[in-house]
Amino acid sequence: MSVVLQSFPLLLQGLILTLEITAGGAVLALVLAFLAGLAGTARSRILRAVSRVYVEFFRGSSALVLMFWFFFALPLIGFRFEAVAAAIIALGLNVGAYGGEVVRGAILSIPPAQYEATIALNMSPALRMRRVILPQAWASMLPPFGNLLIELLKATAVAALITINELTFVGQQQRAATGESLPIYTTVLFMYFVVAQVLIFGMRRLELRTARSLGRAPAARRGRRPALAGVGDGGGSGGVG
Amino acid sequence: MATETGPVAAPGKGGDGDASKIIRFEKVVKRFGDNVVLRELDFDVSPGERVALIGPSGSGKTTILRLLMTLEKLNGGVIWVSGDPLSHMRKGDQLVTADEKHLRQVRQTIGMVFQQFNLFPNMNVLRNVTEAPIHVKGVARDEAETKARDLLNLVDLGDKYDAHPSQLSGGQQQRVAIARALAMEPKILLLDEVTSALDPELVAGVLDVLREIANTTDITMLFVTHEMRFARDVSHRVLMFDQGQIVESGPPDQIFSNPQEQRTRDFLHAIIEER
Ligand SMILES: Nc1ncnc2c1ncn2[C@@H]1O[C@H](COP(=O)(O)OP(=O)(O)OP(=O)(O)O)[C@@H](O)[C@H]1O
Numbered sequence: 159m160s161v162v163l164q165s166f167p168l169l170l171q172g173l174i175l176t177l178e179i180t181a182g183g184a185v186l187a188l189v190l191a192f193l194a195g196l197a198g199t200a201r202s203r204i205l206r207a208v209s210r211v212y213v214e215f216f217r218g219s220s221a222l223v224l225m226f227w228f229f230f231a232l233p234l235i236g237f238r239f240e241a242v243a244a245a246i247i248a249l250g251l252n253v254g255a256y257g258g259e260v261v262r263g264a265i266l267s268i269p270p271a272q273y274e275a276t277i278a279l280n281m282s283p284a285l286r287m288r289r290v291i292l293p294q295a296w297a298s299m300l301p302p303f304g305n306l307l308i309e310l311l312k313a314t315a316v317a318a319l320i321t322i323n324e325l326t327f328v329g330q331q332q333r334a335a336t337g338e339s340l341p342i343y344t345t346v347l348f349m350y351f352v353v354a355q356v357l358i359f360g361m362r363r364l365e366l367r368t369a370r371s372l373g374r375a376p377a378a379r380r381g382r383r384p385a386l387a388g389v390g391d392g393g394g395s396g397g398v399g
Numbered sequence: 400m401a402t403e404t405g406p407v408a409a410p411g412k413g414g415d416g417d418a419s420k421i422i423r424f425e426k427v428v429k430r431f432g433d434n435v436v437l438r439e440l441d442f443d444v445s446p447g448e449r450v451a452l453i454g455p456s457g458s459g460k461t462t463i464l465r466l467l468m469t470l471e472k473l474n475g476g477v478i479w480v481s482g483d484p485l486s487h488m489r490k491g492d493q494l495v496t497a498d499e500k501h502l503r504q505v506r507q508t509i510g511m512v513f514q515q516f517n518l519f520p521n522m523n524v525l526r527n528v529t530e531a532p533i534h535v536k537g538v539a540r541d542e543a544e545t546k547a548r549d550l551l552n553l554v555d556l557g558d559k560y561d562a563h564p565s566q567l568s569g570g571q572q573q574r575v576a577i578a579r580a581l582a583m584e585p586k587i588l589l590l591d592e593v594t595s596a597l598d599p600e601l602v603a604g605v606l607d608v609l610r611e612i613a614n615t616t617d618i619t620m621l622f623v624t625h626e627m628r629f630a631r632d633v634s635h636r637v638l639m640f641d642q643g644q645i646v647e648s649g650p651p652d653q654i655f656s657n658p659q660e661q662r663t664r665d666f667l668h669a670i671i672e673e674r
C-alpha cells in the first residue's frame with residue numbers, strides 16, 4: 159500500500175495532464191463537429207463535399223498515427239508542435255469527425271414541419287438554424303456526445319507513446335521504478351473509472367435539463383450502451399486510438 | 400423554390416401589376432412526379448376577402464396553400480401576390496425563377512397556420528410569438544412582448560405566457576400558433592384544416608378565435624376546412640375543388656343551400672354523413 163501512497167502524487171499529476179488533454183481535445187472536437195455537421199447539411203455542394211472529406215478522412219485514420227504524424231513527421235517539414243498540442247490536435251480531429259456525423263444526423267432528424275414553420279414566419283436560414291433547429295437538435299446530440307467524450311478520455315492514453323507524462327505514462331514509469339504492477343495499475347484503472355463516472359454523470363444531468371427544456375419527458379434512463387459500443391452512425395470505436 | 404419552367408414571358412394581361420387582386424393564380428401547374436395535382440388553375444382573391452377551400456381529400460387544397468407559402472415549387476404558370484410574382488421575379492420583361500432574397504420579400508405579407516400547430520418546442524409560449532417579430536422584423540423586445548400579450552389575450556391564453564407548448568392542449572397550442580402568425584402582421588393568412596387534429600371538444604374554441612379575427616380585422620383569409628358551418632359563417636366565397644380544379648365557386652349561401660354541381664352535392668352529402 160505504501161507504494162501507492164508514494165506514487166500517488168505523481169499519478170495525480172499524470173491524471174491532471176490527462177484531464178487537460180481530454181478537455182482540449184473535447185473543445186477542438188466540439189468546434190470541428192459543429193463546423194462539419196453544419197457544412198454537411200448546407201445547401202452548397204462544395205461545403206457538403208468538404209465536410210464529407212474531413213469526416214471520412216479523420217474517422218478512418220487512427221488517432222495514434224495522426225499523433226505520430228503531428229509530433230514526428232510535421233517537424234521534418236518545419237512545423238514543430240508541443241507534444242501536448244500534437245495529442246490534442248490529433249484527438250480533436252479524430253473525435254470531431256465522429257462528432258460531425260452526430261451533429262449532421264441530429265440536424266436532419268428535426269421534423270420538416272419545424273422548417274416549414276420558420277418559413278411561414280419568414281426566418282432567414284441562419285436564424286432558423288440558430289434559434290430553432292440547433293436548440294432542438296442539441297438534445298439528440300448529447301447522448302452520443304457523452305459516449306464520444308468517454309472515448310476521448312480513454313484515447314488520451316495513446317499520448318504516452320509520445321512521452322507525454324499523462325496518467326498511463328506515469329503509471330508505466332512508476333511500475334518500472336517500483337516493480338509493483340498490481341497496486342499501481344489498479345490505481346490507474348480506478349482513476350480513469352472515477353473520471354469517466356463524473357463525466358457520465360455530468361452529461362446525464364445536461365441531457366435531462368435539455369430534454370426538460372424541450373418539454374420532453376425526462377427519458378427514463380434507457381439502458382445506456384457501454385461507451386465502447388456504437389458512436390455516431392454506428393461506426394464503433396475503432397477509429398479512436 | 401424554383402420552377403422547372405425557367406424564364407417565361409411576363410403575361411401582359413391583367414395579372415401583371417394588377418394590385419386590385421391580392422392573390423392571383425394564373426395557369427398554375429403543380430405536379431408531384433407524374434401526378435398532376437393542379438392543371439392550369441386560375442383564380443383570384445380580393446383584399447380582405449375570406450375564401451373557404453372545400454373538396455374531397457387529395458383534391459389539391461393543401462397544395463394551393465403550400466404554393467402560396469412558398470413551401471412548394473410550382474411547375475408552370477405564375478402566382479401573383481399584390482401584383483408581384485411570388486415564385487418569379489422580374490428581369491427586364493422576363494420573369495425568372497425567384498431567388499432567396501425575393502422569397503424573403505414576398506413572404507413578408509403571408510402567414511400560415513398548420514394542421515399540426517408546429518410550435519417551437521424549445522421556446523415558451525410568449526417566445527414562440529415574439530421570436531419572429533424580434534429577430535425577423537427587428538421589433539424592440541418590449542414592444543414585441545406587449546403585442547404578443549395582447550394577441551395571447553385575444554386567443555384566450557392570457558394566463559399561459561410562460562407555459563411550455565407541451566403543457567398545452569391541442570386547442571391551446573393551435574391558438575398560440577394563430578397568435579404567432581398574427582404577430583407578423585400578415586396581409587394574407589392561410590389556414591390549413593387548423594381544427595382537424597383536435598379533439599372535438601377543443602374545436603369550438605379555435606373556431607371562435609378565428610371568427611373573432613375575421614370580424615375584427617381585414618386580413619385576407621384562405622382556409623381549408625371540413626367545418627362547413629364555420630365556412631358558411633365566416634367566408635365571403637367558397638371554392639369547391641375536385642382533382643385540382645375548381646368545380647364550383649360562389650357565396651356560401653349558394654354553395655351550401657343550392658349547389659349547382661353534382662360533385663358539390665355529393666361532397667357536402669358525404670361530409671354531413673360523416674358527422
Ligand atoms: N409531397 C408530396 N409528394 C407527392 N405527392 C404529394 C405531395 N403532397 C401532396 N401530394 C399529392 O397531391 C395531391 C393533392 O394533395 P393535397 O394535400 O393538396 O390534397 P388536399 O386537398 O389537401 O387533401 P386532404 O383533404 O386529404 O388534406 C394528392 O394526390 C397527394 O397525394
Ligand SMILES: [Mg+2]
Pocket residue numbers: 460461462592623
Ligand atoms: Mg390537405
